Amino acid sequence: MRHNKYKILLVEDEANIRNLVATVLDNAGYQTILATSCAGAKTLYASYTPDLIILDLGLPDADGMELLSFVRKESLTPIIVLSARTNETDKITALDMGANDYITKPFGSGELLARVRAALRNNRFSSHDGRLPGGRFILRELEIDYDARQVFLNAEEVKLTQTEYNILALLSENCGKMMTYASIIKAIWGDYTPEGSIKKLQVNMANIRKKIGDKPGETNFIANELGVGYRLNA
Amino acid sequence: MKLSRKHIKDILITLSVLLGAFGLSLLFEYIFDVHEHITTVFIFGIFLISLLTEGYFYGVLAAFIGTVAVNYAFTFPYFSLNFTIPVNLISGIIMIAIAVLTSALTTKLKQQEAMKAESEKERMRANLLRAVSHDLRTPLTTIYGSGTTLLENGAEMTEEQRKKIIAGIKEDSEWLIRMVENLLSITKIDSGQVKIIKTPTVLEELIDSVILKIKKRYPSQKVDIDIPDDVVIIPMDAILIEQVIVNLLENSIQHAKGMTNLSLKVFTLGNQAIFEISDNGCGINPKMLEFIFTGYYTSSDDISDSQKKNAGIGLSVCATIIKAHGGSIKAENLKAGGVVFRFILDTESDYEA
Numbered sequence: 339m340r341h342n343k344y345k346i347l348l349v350e351d352e353a354n355i356r357n358l359v360a361t362v363l364d365n366a367g368y369q370t371i372l373a374t375s376c377a378g379a380k381t382l383y384a385s386y387t388p389d390l391i392i393l394d395l396g397l398p399d400a401d402g403m404e405l406l407s408f409v410r411k412e413s414l415t416p417i418i419v420l421s422a423r424t425n426e427t428d429k430i431t432a433l434d435m436g437a438n439d440y441i442t443k444p445f446g447s448g449e450l451l452a453r454v455r456a457a458l459r460n461n462r463f464s465s466h467d468g469r470l471p472g473g474r475f476i477l478r479e480l481e482i483d484y485d486a487r488q489v490f491l492n493a494e495e496v497k498l499t500q501t502e503y504n505i506l507a508l509l510s511e512n513c514g515k516m517m518t519y520a521s522i523i524k525a526i527w528g529d530y531t532p533e534g535s536i537k538k539l540q541v542n543m544a545n546i547r548k549k550i551g552d553k554p555g556e557t558n559f560i561a562n563e564l565g566v567g568y569r570l571n572a
Numbered sequence: 573m574k575l576s577r578k579h580i581k582d583i584l585i586t587l588s589v590l591l592g593a594f595g596l597s598l599l600f601e602y603i604f605d606v607h608e609h610i611t612t613v614f615i616f617g618i619f620l621i622s623l624l625t626e627g628y629f630y631g632v633l634a635a636f637i638g639t640v641a642v643n644y645a646f647t648f649p650y651f652s653l654n655f656t657i658p659v660n661l662i663s664g665i666i667m668i669a670i671a672v673l674t675s676a677l678t679t680k681l682k683q684q685e686a687m688k689a690e691s692e693k694e695r696m697r698a699n700l701l702r703a704v705s706h707d708l709r710t711p712l713t714t715i716y717g718s719g720t721t722l723l724e725n726g727a728e729m730t731e732e733q734r735k736k737i738i739a740g741i742k743e744d745s746e747w748l749i750r751m752v753e754n755l756l757s758i759t760k761i762d763s764g765q766v767k768i769i770k771t772p773t774v775l776e777e778l779i780d781s782v783i784l785k786i787k788k789r790y791p792s793q794k795v796d797i798d799i800p801d802d803v804v805i806i807p808m809d810a811i812l813i814e815q816v817i818v819n820l821l822e823n824s825i826q827h828a829k830g831m832t833n834l835s836l837k838v839f840t841l842g843n844q845a846i847f848e849i850s851d852n853g854c855g856i857n858p859k860m861l862e863f864i865f866t867g868y869y870t871s872s873d874d875i876s877d878s879q880k881k882n883a884g885i886g887l888s889v890c891a892t893i894i895k896a897h898g899g900s901i902k903a904e905n906l907k908a909g910g911v912v913f914r915f916i917l918d919t920e921s922d923y924e925a
Contacts, residue, residue, distance in 0.1 A: 426811070429848060537805065540774045541774075544776055545776075545801045552798055554776050554779040555782075555784060562780060562781065564781050564810040565771060565773075565810050
């Protein structure tokens with residue numbers, strides 16, 4: 339098997355799932371490094387500096403969250419969390435602690451690879467292009483001119499309000515990353531008061547989606563995860 | 573300290589019955605000049621209070637007040653308390669005894685009713701568990717058998733045979749996934765007195781999520797969507813309501829024979845949101861319509877195919893979820909052919925906007 343340049347650290351204690359995910363990644367040409375515990379993962383992370391980490395939260399020796407915060411203290415290495423469907427709060431906690439995305443078990447191999455690709459691409463995007471003069475963001479037919487604060491769809495300008503623009507710009511700077519309600523609200527409004535501000539965000543988001551042509555069931559740009567947040571699909 | 577509604581109700585009952593008894597006694601005493609039945613009036617009042625209020629407290633309290641009132645106002649010597657006269661003492665003791673006995677009886681009755689409801693719920697849960705465990709064995713057999721076969725004889729099989737067996741594994745595990753999702757939803761509601769946590773949800777996002785799920789499972793199935801243009805926000809447990817809509821759409825896809833059109837329509841009427849999932853398939857046997865949300869099919873039904881049993885569980889899950897939301901759900905055959913499933917949720921929010 340010819341390997342591409344990406345190294346992926348897979349942290350999963352359940353042997354069958356580890357085997358499966360490793361096979362899928364290997365066949366897709368990624369180089370996989372396997373860890374079965376939090377402590378082992380820390381050592382492997384330090385010696386291999388992987389490009390991406392796939393992390394199961396339930397590990398035998400420590401909570402996966404610990405590894406999450408350990409890695410985040412050092413780097414922005416993309417992390418995808420594997421979670422069993424329990425409740426949304428676990429996912430939100432993981433995302434707010436710096437995970438880029440999560441996949442709910444059971445998942446298909448296609449879905450897994452799509453998330454891996456998106457997370458790796460995301461890492462290239464998030465080089466703060468937007469903050470630099472002349473910064474532009476281009477995603478298929480969608481284009482954002484950060485200097486002029488203008489958004490174009492098929493080269494035609496989309497009229498957005500200030501808040502709508504700010505939200506879209508934030509999502510574009512984090513393209514491919516699942517952004518929780520709390521993290522968007524904090525970045526846009528600065529104050530986090532649960533119910534009211536989520537509603538404000540939802541209404542703004544509904545308008546943005548309409549303006550950039552996203553229809554229910556035909557999500558092109560902005561994906562929503564009920565009760566969790568939004569992601570600009572890379 | 574805030575008094576609960578129940579206590580306020582009990583206090584009101586106690587006061588009004590006592591006042592009534594007092595008034596009636598005055599009436600007897602001064603208008604009809606009857607003296608003998610005043611104690612009886614109070615005893616009846618105390619019986620009523622013990623019957624209608626919670627626990628022992630109010631009945632016993634009323635018995636004391638009644639004893640004092642009768643003693644003070646209606647027995648000789650008038651307008652003074654005197655417990656040395658045996659008649660007064662006896663009527664007081666009788667009132668208290670009646671209060672205690674009646675309260676004990678009603679409390680016991682209420683407990684028994686609660687126990688009966690609880691055991692009924694237990695029985696339903698046991699039935700569901702039995703039906704489900706039975707259904708789970710079929711796909712597990714396929715998956716286990718296929719795995720063993722591939723491992724032992726995979727090398728001697730043709731590519732086509734292998735593919736067929738693997739497709740079977742995939743199909744049956746998809747079935748299992750759906751079943752487990754439904755069971756998780758039920759346990760989320762059934763586990764004790766935990767109330768559903770409703771959060772304001774944008775209708776469009778909900779429908780978006782539903783359609784993406786359906787598209788993933790049935791890539792070739794088209795669903796016509798008709799929702800309001802305005803932003804509609806409905807308080808709900810979005811994951812559970814998503815499951816309801818997915819179940820209903822899936823039910824049509826799997827069972828509405830001859831269906832060419834599947835549609836999902838949502839509109840608001842006053843402060844209600846009405847969801848309609850309709851198809852133009854074969855319709856539902858009118859005899860089954862009534863039981864479609866309540867019964868998990870039992871072995872006496874003429875259904876042998878496990879897919880159909882899943883539908884039964886799927887629809888009862890829908891009913892359980894909608895009920896827990898305080899909404900209503902109904903299925904109706906359409907005159908033009910096909911079925912419409914309709915459920916209604918309140919759009920009124922408990923939250924400040």
